Structures are given as C-alpha cells and as structure tokens.
Amino acid sequence: MLSTSEALSLLLVGAFWGCTNPLMRKGYIDTKSTKSTTQTADASDTNNSPIRWKSYILAKLVILANYKVWLPYLINQLGSILYYKTLASSNLTLSVPICNATAMVFSSITSAILGEKVNQPGRAVVGVILVLSGVAVCMMYSNESEQMMMMGNEIDPENQKQHGEL
Numbered sequence: 001m002l003s004t005s006e007a008l009s010l011l012l013v014g015a016f017w018g019c020t021n022p023l024m025r026k027g028y029i030d031t032k033s034t035k036s037t038t039q040t041a042d043a044s045d046t047n048n049s050p051i052r053w054k055s056y057i058l059a060k061l062v063i064l065a066n067y068k069v070w071l072p073y074l075i076n077q078l079g080s081i082l083y084y085k086t087l088a089s090s091n092l093t094l095s096v097p098i099c100n101a102t103a104m105v106f107s108s109i110t111s112a113i114l115g116e117k118v119n120q121p122g123r124a125v126v127g128v129i130l131v132l133s134g135v136a137v138c139m140m141y142s143n144e145s146e147q148m149m150m151m152g153n154e155i156d157p158e159n160q161k162q163h164g165e166l
Helices: 004-034 036-044 049-065 067-087 092-114 121-154 157-162
Strands: none
Touching: 004 049, 004 067, 004 092, 049 067, 067 092, 092 121
C-alpha cells in the first residue's frame, strides 16, 4: 500500500511529465515557425556540407535558447528525479502505472487548455477512462496481495505444512 506522501509524489511526477510535454511541443513549434528564414538558407546550402552542419547546429541552439522549450524540459527532468527518488521506497507495480496514467491524463488536460485539437475526442476520453480503470485494478490487486501476505505471516508453521507451503 502506498503512503500518502508516496501517492502525492507519484501524482506530482505525473503532473510534471504530463503538463510539460504539450508545453515543450508548443515551444518547439513556436521556435520552428520563427526561424523560417533560416530554413530557406538551409535549402540553398545542400551542396556545401560544412555550412549545412553549421546551420543545423545553429538551428538546434536557437531551439535550446527558447525558454518555452528548456523551462518545461527542466520541470520534466525534475519530475524524473522525483520519480526515481519515489521508486526507491514505493511498490514498483503501483508506481509505474500511476505515474504513466496520471501523465497521460495531465497531458490531455494541458493539451485541451492550450487549444490543441484532438482528432477523435471520444476515443481520447475512453482511453483515459480505461487507463484509470487499469490503475484502479492494479491498486485493488496490490491491496489484496498485501492482505494475503499479512495473513500468511500470521499462520503457524504446522498449518503451512498441511497446505504444502513449506
């Protein structure tokens, strides 16, 4: 069973991962649209390899210099650090699905807030419901297995011999 602090940490990881992905995508698209003049120069320099490499590196540096790309990326990486810290003390079979499911939910919500269009919104809603249902099943199974383990510790060795467990 997850403690309250572990559960909150995993939800925070999902929020960091899910909210930053659409923000990074938007920042990259904004940067890409502002450097359209660089792209026309790239097309004319296809025969000169060193110039093409320089323009490629310059284009990547322009993307990295944009705070709309690196700030969400930094927050995303902080989420990863928190994830690894939380994994050290929590149940792996619950931590991974909770983080990934909440990341997907937060990503969908953030994308909707940013105004991104969803091709099939009904399928997206069904997907979110199915993922959250899967997490609920994992949590129920984890609770059940923990209860069985606790009950197993209370059974005396003579009773375990009768059931063939020793």
